[in-house]
Amino acid sequence: MNPNSYAGMIPENPDDVAVYFVYGTLCQGQCRQHCWPATPLGVHPAWVQGTLFGREDYPALRPGNQRVGGECWFFAKRDAERVTGVLDEIEVTNQPGPPNLYDRIELQANLVSPSHLQPANLPAFPQTWTASAYHYATDPLLDGFERLTEQETVLGKFSVWPAEKWRSTSVL
Numbered sequence: 001m002n003p004n005s006y007a008g009m010i011p012e013n014p015d016d017v018a019v020y021f022v023y024g025t026l027c028q029g030q031c032r033q034h035c036w037p038a039t040p041l042g043v044h045p046a047w048v049q050g051t052l053f054g055r056e057d058y059p060a061l062r063p064g065n066q067r068v069g070g071e072c073w074f075f076a077k078r079d080a081e082r083v084t085g086v087l088d089e090i091e092v093t094n095q096p097g098p099p100n101l102y103d104r105i106e107l108q109a110n111l112v113s114p115s116h117l118q119p120a121n122l123p124a125f126p127q128t129w130t131a132s133a134y135h136y137a138t139d140p141l142l143d144g145f146e147r148l149t150e151q152e153t154v155l156g157k158f159s160v161w162p163a164e165k166w167r168s169t170s171v172l
Helices: 077-090
Strands: 017-022 042-054 059-076 102-111 128-136 151-153 156-158
Touching: 017 077, 017 102, 042 128, 059 077, 059 102, 059 156, 077 102, 077 128
Parallel strands: 017 128
Antiparallel strands: 017 059, 042 059, 042 102, 059 128, 102 128, 151 156
16 A cells, blocks of 8 residues: 555445554554554545644644544454554553553544545545544643644645645645
């Protein structure tokens, strides 16, 4: 899969897949893109409700009412336990010893696509999926993060990290 484009299937049956919403270093083109332990069925731009914070090294998501842009990664159900285990380790969630840096949660993720790429025979976007995601466990402002604001991108108005995400048509 080209790290600057989105591809793969959008499954028809939610019971057949495990979905993960990511918004930072695990996204395509970012430093942890290669940490996924299995090949996804598809990766698609998506957004969730929340508040996004950022600093130079990584972002933090908390509850809120902004549209936060990221990606939905779709995996076969058989890969879910392995993928969740690796992500929990990366996000310092449910690990022996240290307190959680992030908490794993489930939320509603909405797939997005620019209108000129929507095939006429597919249901209209966005499609909503229940996805695993990670919220920062404490107040991000106390750890040097700054609150990010929504900005216009080629896929709509979203809070995104890094700021240049979805700025050019190369992501399409």
